[in-house]
Amino acid sequence: MSQLLEVSGVSVTFDGFRAINNLSFAIGSAELRAIIGPNGAGKTTFMDIVTGKTRPDAGRIRWGDKGISLLGLNEAQIAREGIGRKFQKPTVFEDQTVQENLLMALKAKRGAFSVLFWKPQPADLERVRALATEIGLEDALPLKSGTLSHGQKQWLEIGMLLAQEPRLLLVDEPAAGMTPAEREHTTAILVEAAKTRAVVVVEHDMEFVRRLDCRVTVLHEGAVLAEGSLDHVTANKEVIDVYLGR
Amino acid sequence: MRRRVLASLGLLLVVFGTFAQSPAAQPASPEAAPMQDILQEHAAIITKSSRKTIGPAIDAVAGSGLGSAQRVLEAWQAKEMWQRQSDGLFFHAQKTDTGYDLIDFDSGESVGVASKDALQQIKPNSGIRALLAVALVQFQLSDPDPTRRAEALLSLERDPTSGALAPLRTSIPGEGDPVLLANKQRLERLLTIAYGSSDEERTQAIDDMAGDLGVDVRATLNPLLVTTRKVYEGALPEGVNVALRLTPGGERLSRTEAYALLAEQNLAPAPVTADDIRTTLAAHIDGGYVGGVPLAQLSDPARRIAAYEALVDAQKAAPLLTEADITDLLAAYVFADIYAEPSTAVTEAANAALRRIETKVQLNQTLDLGLDALSLGSIYFLAAIGLAITFGVMGVINMAHGEFIMMGAYTGYVVQQVIPDHTLSIAVAIPLAFGVTFLAGVALERLVIRWLYNRPLETLLATFGVSIALQQLAKNIFGTQARPLTAPDWLGGAWVLNDVVSISYIRIAIFGLALIFLGLFLFIMKRTRLGLETRAVTQNPGMAASMGINTDRVNMLTFGLGSGIAGIAGVAIGLFAKVTSELGQDYIVQSFMTVVVGGVGNIWGTLLGAGLIGGLQKSIEWLNPSNTLAAQTYMIIFIIIFIQFRPRGIIALKGRAAGD
């Protein structure tokens, strides 16, 4: 099976502290994957590396069918390659309306001049409406996104990710601070998204991970500790030690 | 009217006094008076007082070997030698209330008082006085009083004469004072270079002084190498000391210059310039035409020449020289720079010595530059260290920081108005400046900055508002003219290593102050509770607060500390710069640059940044010494480029701690 993203032997050090230690990881083109691990396991740093925010000291990252390297690209270029990222804290542009937020994220040319002369076509507005419906914000389109609730902001951000039409979605703790009903909705959105693209969810909450019902990768001290179904990894002795032992 | 009465009364008194005392003046014994004899022998030329004829008289006195010779020469030079009209004898006369007290040269004793009418003053003109001064040098150089000897030596150094060489040499063996001896020997060498009798003697002296950095050595050597540009017909004559042969059209001498030289010496007709052509043409306008060319066409240079040639043909103008003519003319002459000094050996030795000195001077200049850079760097460091706390550690950008420096300087000025003693006033001003700016900083933090934490751009603008308000306030209070802040006298001089390397004590003091502050900063940040809490609050205010640290208080104190240090820096800067309301502005950009270049949040970075910026500015100034403005321009451009490669400064925080 050809892999969409292949991370091999990546290491990164901050002032002597090894945040990522010879990490290898791969994901297929339409797969849902959860990454779990205790604090400081390197989950966020892993996402930073894939999205170009942090440059690794060693290792390779191959992407797509042609297996191009992501190491020489900056954040924007990586995003344009088709990797979308959702942050732990919901980051939407609060000063702008939901529609503006989604339009900005909508897949289109990203160059300054094309954007300057870009005008929304009816098809674009239709797409935005469809996305808004999918994330349950169709009534909120003209509202400033700063007025949305915490959960709505999370969905808006996921909606913006979907609008980018990425081939790989990196989602950092999407369910944090959500009500059970909101969690349900979020799970549904993610599972639906994973049918057409790769989705990596970083999560603490085992209950949420169980609901996603997917392969799980356990990170510990910057390296992969175990991989498999949730039941498989929770039965692993080392994983139990890491989570419970200390 | 009243004055005249008084004057005549005075005269009466004088006359009376003379009569009353004159019997006592008689007993001067006629035997043993060798000096008086010599003077009498030359009385004619002494009274004639002509520079041309006076020589034998001075030589006779100076060469008499008598102890009184110096007294005679000095009195003579000071216009205090008088001749008694009654018997023609010469005396040293000093004016007293009653008349002139006459002192016999031989005995050195007073022989009585005489009225002015009975005396004739010997008035040597300036030429004679100069000769007398030369004659005096040998006596003064051997004078028993060391201060007199030092004075004589000093005057000789300032105004060396050829005649002084011999007396100087004679005075050396008897010199007891080691300092004076060294000075004398040195001056002897210099005088030998300038006036030595033989070439060997002079080249020897030049070689002796070749390694010396003194300005006086260069001042002695340079005149030997003065050249004049000369033109000779055909070939160089024998016996001239050629510095450089010049070829017209070469690098050193353009054809135009060479030709101008010929014209100057009437060896060739004066060159016809474009101006000459225009004037000549203008003088020969004839009904709208000049030389057959219509006036309107004369804006074309080629037509102008044509018109001029026509005038030449009509013999109304001096002919233009063609390039070939000029070449021919120049070929007939030899151009050369000729030394005024005839001896080749001497000029060669002088050249070699100057080259050696030059190398040494450059080496020392580099050292001097290093010291300058160090001193400038410490000034920047001093200005920036307060900022390293407020901006570097706390992350607060305070545009009014420069105004705190200014406040410190004005505090120093005000203290000096109250306490006149400079040393004491500075000692009072430093803690007071700290106090004033500490309070100002605390007030600024409480009233403005604390509402704007985590909004750096707003902080920048609000503190800028404070900055312009404070500047204007200073203008309203102290006016726009510069106020002096005077350093104590013991900081006045400079530490002079040699004639090239020197550094003023103020700068050394500032360097020391910078070091003290560095130590203080390190101590406070690493060893005190406040430092620990400050670091905790800046790294994670929430966590620090939850651990029981009063973040408000810590922020306030830290900001006050940074501002207080700016105040002290202000006193130091005010000591060498004029205190004006714009004092702070001049340093604020450089200070921020220092912190940014060094790396925010790291005091060693600030130190390196200050050193780098100071060194850089001095080096650029050295490359283009005439233009300090350009130096600053290039320095800022360098910094902009530097930040390209090290956006976080020389010493950068890495990883997540650096934040975004």
Next chain:
Amino acid sequence: MNRSFFARNPSVLVFLATLGLATLVITAASEGLGLGLISTSMVKTLGKTLCLALIAVAMDLVWGYAGILSLGHFAFFGLGGYMIGMWLMYERTSQIVTQNLANAPIPPTAEEISDAIGSQIFGVVGSAEFPLIWSFADSLVIQLLLVVAVPGLLALVFGWLAFRSRVAGVYLSILTQAMTLALALYLFQNDSGLRGNNGLSGLQNIPHLDQVPQSVLSVWFLWASALALALGYVFAAWIVSGKFGSVIRGIRDNESRVRFLGYSVERYKLFIFTVTAMIAGIAGALYYPQAGIINPAELAPVASIYLAVWVAIGGRGRLYGAVIGACFVSLISTWFTGGQAPDINLGFYTFAWVDWWTILLGLSFVLVTLFAPKGIGGLFDLIATRNEETQE
């Protein structure tokens, strides 16, 4: 498209109408073309104010919308002024010199004319040679292009260097301030080729328009300034109303989020920085012929900070706020520091506005930053929301 643009941005129409009306009123009251109620120097002041409003719009674009607090835009303004000043001074001097030499018995050669102009212009800095940068000073078209090109190029190079290495926030502000200082210090030199601290003068005399009195010229310049402001305003409003506006506001609020959306933040910043520098250049080119003189002191870093002050007081992030701020603060400052305001005698102390105005301005600036971050423009929002509430 235009219809929909104005329909979406009614405030632009309001602004244009206000500007047009103000221009008409000033013209009708001017000495040159109207009733003579407003002196020529006042017309000039108002024309200059419009230019300042234009650069404030540019500043609002770059700071209020894109979040780049540039402390260098007045340098671009000054450069624009220098570029047009070169032509004005050259052409004017050339006219005078040609006139003088026309009386000479022999018609002058081209070289003589050029030498005479050179010594006339550069005599004050002890030179008669034309520096290289004056190569095109005889061409109005090229100098007009340079008005835009020189600030634009400087902004492009500087911005590329700065944004590329991700210098942002206060660091960028300090860096732009340093750039301004470097430029001002450079221009202060006598061998900068721009007459050192003498600057360029006599710019109010427009070549070939000798017959037109200053009173009329001042109105013409007022119109030109108003037109430039109108165009600049519409352009800025067009930029910020579309997706580009969304992106730059996004950059202002959360730069890295925009980056992860796939936008090259640096390019957008560079674009807006350069475009606003060009607008600043145009504003400067219209300002200095009305001021009559430009010298390096105009480029001092403090001028750029004042620009930020105007925009902040007017209300950043809204274009009319920038215009209001620039007009209000600069006019009121002119009035107070010009000595026109009557001093207040408190008996024990005479309160001279000339001395105290700057202090009050500085303090009011602190107050605005602290208590009214939206500036005067925020008041309009307040009124607007009130109206909406009462309508409901």
